[in-house]
Amino acid sequence: xxxxxxxxxxxxxxxxxxVQALESxxxxxxxxxxxxxAGESGCGKTTLGHSLIYMKPPMKYMGGQxxxxxxxxxxxxxxxxxxxRFKKISIIPQYxxxxxxxxxxxxxxxxxxxxxxxxxxxxILPELERRLGLVKxxxxxxxxxxxxxxxxxxxxxxxxxxTLLNPSLLIADEITSALDVxxxxxxxxxxxxxxxxxxxxxxxxxxxxxxxxxxxADSILIMYAGQLAEKASTETIIHAPRHPYTKLLISSLPExxxxxxxxxxxxxxxNPPLLLNPPVGCRFRERCPVAFEKCTEAPxxxxxxxxxxxxxxxxxxxxA
Amino acid sequence: MNRYFTRKILIYALTFxxxxxxxxxxxxxxxxxxxxxxxxxxxxxxxxxxxxxxYYAHAFxxxxxxxxxxxxxxGALFRGDLGISIYLFxxxxxxxxxxxxxxxxxxxxxxxxxxWWAGNNFGAxxxxxxxxxxxxxPIGYILSATPYxxxxxxxxxxxxxxxxxxxxxxxxxxxxxxxxxxxxxxxxLQHWFLPFFSLFLVMFGGWAIGMRNMVxxxxxxxxSHYLEALGAPQRLVRKYAFQNGIxxxxxxxxxxxGVIVAGALVTEVVFSYPGIGYLxxxxxxNQDYFLxxxxxxxxxxxxxxxxxxIDIIYILVDPRTRRGMTGxxx
Ligand SMILES: Nc1ncnc2c1ncn2[C@@H]1O[C@H](COP(=O)(O)OP(=O)(O)OP(=O)(O)O)[C@@H](O)[C@H]1O
Ligand code: SF4
Ligand SMILES: [Mg+2]
Numbered sequence: 001x002x003x004x005x006x007x008x009x010x011x012x013x014x015x016x017x018x019v020q021a022l023e024s025x026x027x028x029x030x031x032x033x034x035x036x037x038a039g040e041s042g043c044g045k046t047t048l049g050h051s052l053i054y055m056k057p058p059m060k061y062m063g064g065q066x067x068x069x070x071x072x073x074x075x076x077x078x079x080x081x082x083x084x085r086f087k088k089i090s091i092i093p094q095y096x097x098x099x100x101x102x103x104x105x106x107x108x109x110x111x112x113x114x115x116x117x118x119x120x121x122x123x124i125l126p127e128l129e130r131r132l133g134l135v136k137x138x139x140x141x142x143x144x145x146x147x148x149x150x151x152x153x154x155x156x157x158x159x160x161x162x163t164l165l166n167p168s169l170l171i172a173d174e175i176t177s178a179l180d181v182x183x184x185x186x187x188x189x190x191x192x193x194x195x196x197x198x199x200x201x202x203x204x205x206x207x208x209x210x211x212x213x214x215x216x217a218d219s220i221l222i223m224y225a226g227q228l229a230e231k232a233s234t235e236t237i238i239h240a241p242r243h244p245y246t247k248l249l250i251s252s253l254p255e256x257x258x259x260x261x262x263x264x265x266x267x268x269x270x271n272p273p274l275l276l277n278p279p280v281g282c283r284f285r286e287r288c289p290v291a292f293e294k295c296t297e298a299p300x301x302x303x304x305x306x307x308x309x310x311x312x313x314x315x316x317x318x319x320a
Numbered sequence: 321m322n323r324y325f326t327r328k329i330l331i332y333a334l335t336f337x338x339x340x341x342x343x344x345x346x347x348x349x350x351x352x353x354x355x356x357x358x359x360x361x362x363x364x365x366x367x368x369x370x371x372x373x374x375y376y377a378h379a380f381x382x383x384x385x386x387x388x389x390x391x392x393x394x395g396a397l398f399r400g401d402l403g404i405s406i407y408l409f410x411x412x413x414x415x416x417x418x419x420x421x422x423x424x425x426x427x428x429x430x431x432x433x434x435x436w437w438a439g440n441n442f443g444a445x446x447x448x449x450x451x452x453x454x455x456x457x458p459i460g461y462i463l464s465a466t467p468y469x470x471x472x473x474x475x476x477x478x479x480x481x482x483x484x485x486x487x488x489x490x491x492x493x494x495x496x497x498x499x500x501x502x503x504x505x506x507x508x509l510q511h512w513f514l515p516f517f518s519l520f521l522v523m524f525g526g527w528a529i530g531m532r533n534m535v536x537x538x539x540x541x542x543x544s545h546y547l548e549a550l551g552a553p554q555r556l557v558r559k560y561a562f563q564n565g566i567x568x569x570x571x572x573x574x575x576x577x578g579v580i581v582a583g584a585l586v587t588e589v590v591f592s593y594p595g596i597g598y599l600x601x602x603x604x605x606n607q608d609y610f611l612x613x614x615x616x617x618x619x620x621x622x623x624x625x626x627x628x629x630i631d632i633i634y635i636l637v638d639p640r641t642r643r644g645m646t647g648x649x650x
Binding site: 050053054056081082083084085086087090091093095098099100101102103104112113116117145147158161162 | 541542543545546547548549550551552553555556560563564567637638640
């Protein structure tokens with residue numbers, strides 16, 4: 001097991017109260033797995049991703065355990081996490097377009113960053129240049145300022161930088177959203193190539209766009225309003241989903257997997273609940289076509305078949 | 321690159337032309353008659369006054385048609401001739417100004433540079449910790465919000481009158497003649513301290529608050545978060561935040577240096593310090609056309625040069641501005 005998360009619970013402390021962005025979350029990822037993480041905007045994808053590497057206030061650790069390659073990550077401790085960051089766990093942030101210091105040449109910035117982490121820039125430079133070639137960037141970008149790069153180039157540059165120290169786990173947050181359809185596909189494929197080359201052992205790919213996941217992900221984890229809904233292999237999620245939310249989600253996407261679409265997860269009537277004061281029990285209750293009394297209790301995320309987890313009373317009961 | 325500079329220089333030339341024209345206009349269309357003013361102080365009888373009036377009006381070329389005066393003004397300007405001061409007749413304006421400028425430099429250069437340096441470092445330091453920020457920033461706000469006049473008068477009262485440590489008027493003791501003696505230098509420094517220190521305090525507060533806000537903003541910028549997410553030590557993150565946060569402060573510094581020649585009017589008045597600011601006030605009080613013009617001309621040139629310097633400095637330090645230089649964006 002590469003990543004094992006148990007009962008992870010993350011809130012945001014705000015003036016109006018606690019935003020319950022991630023409720024007791026338990027799942028694991030296998031070595032080499034590329035796991036897609038999908039769900040409507042605001043369902044807590046970024047929260048989950050960030051909590052594993054960079055938990056800064058107002059984000060608040062409420063409990064739970066994270067094991068990476070069998071070693072516990074002190075995610076609640078900003079300082080102690082430093083030795084894991086970049087080297088064992090790394091991130092391509094959702095804001096990759098602005099991730100680089102605008103007033104430093106990219107190569108200089110990388111060398112200063114690596115130096116501060118005790119890594120010799122000169123020694124790693126040939127490898128860096130090789131990887132730049134892999135993502136079709138000329139080595140001259142190292143001599144440029146971020147503003148001189150296009151959005152797609154910045155995205156690829158950050159991808160190379162984030163994985164430069166071969167982390168065990170890479171969190172890739174919306175790496176395709178800001179790109180046009182052609183570059184989306186290219187970037188997604190580069191990510192797979194990176195995994196195949198061992199630049200990162202496994203990866204969590206956060207996105208709205210399920211069609212991208214269909215192309216690259218081994219498994220997909222669907223979230224809804226801060227709770228896990230369903231996790232299974234990509235094939236299963238796309239062709240045989242069992243959670244009511246996943247079903248609606250997939251059926252709302254036309255011709256999934258045949259063509260990359262811009263379609264977002266909007267085809268379901270109603271809105272997700274606000275997480276400042278969410279309903280108790282299954283948070284999908286109000287929109288769920290098959291909800292019943294039991295759903296006022298939160299359903300556990302259980303394995304109904306090998307590798308297929310669902311949090312739903314209906315599914316759990318009929319198959320348990 | 322060339323197009324960028326050509327355009328900039330054109331804009332500056334136009335600004336200079338307009339500013340000088342306005343400078344020429346202001347005193348001429350000011351109410352009051354400077355020669356009358358001068359004569360009435362000289363206490364001459366009515367007949368003689370009439371003769372002298374005609375003489376002086378001719379000497380100052382005030383009897384020429386307005387357009388002729390305007391053209392002559394430009395002509396003289398390029399010869400470095402700023403006219404004769406009425407109030408300090410017959411000293412040339414250029415000479416009067418040159419006598420005052422060293423005092424401005426001596427007072428403002430250290431005050432601006434030191435307060436800039438100290439304020440930026442202190443502001444960046446305050447941005448680091450909540451505790452420091454909460455205790456120290458209010459002091460900065462109070463300092464920069466206090467009307468300078470009050471602070472100056474308060475310091476003059478406390479350190480000058482009550483404690484009697486520093487003199488509160490003039491650039492050196494009235495009973496001394498300028499010379500290269502320790503006594504004279506000591507006196508100059510003593511007289512210099514209060515105006516310097518009051519200016520330093522006020523500017524320090526402003527720089528510190530500006531820098532604190534900039535650094536906090538930069539520390540919350542995406543690139544800072546990314547560095548932190550990759551485990552960069554605070555030292556590096558803060559270094560970047562400082563270097564980016566200081567960019568607008570550089571603009572501020574250049575602007576301040578530009579108005580150096582204007583002197584610090586209020587300071588120089590409060591402490592009777594004989595720089596350009598003090599001179600300007602005297603010139604206005606005495607309706608001395610040429611001196612007023614000279615003072616303003618200094619200010620105009622200073623501000624324009626400073627702005628031009630800012631443009632160039634920014635191109636050097638901030639790659640983001642370089643993009644606009646190719647000319648496709650304004
Ligand atoms: N800094 C914050 N302070 C308070 N609440 C926050 C903060 N950041 C996120 N939230 C809340 O936490 C919830 C989850 O947000 P998150 O950013 O993880 O969503 P997401 O799934 O990544 O959405 P998107 O697809 O739009 O990126 C949202 O309801 C959001 O309002
Ligand atoms: S637990 Fe209940 S409300 Fe939630 S998805 Fe299943 S049936 Fe619907
Ligand atoms: Mg997000």
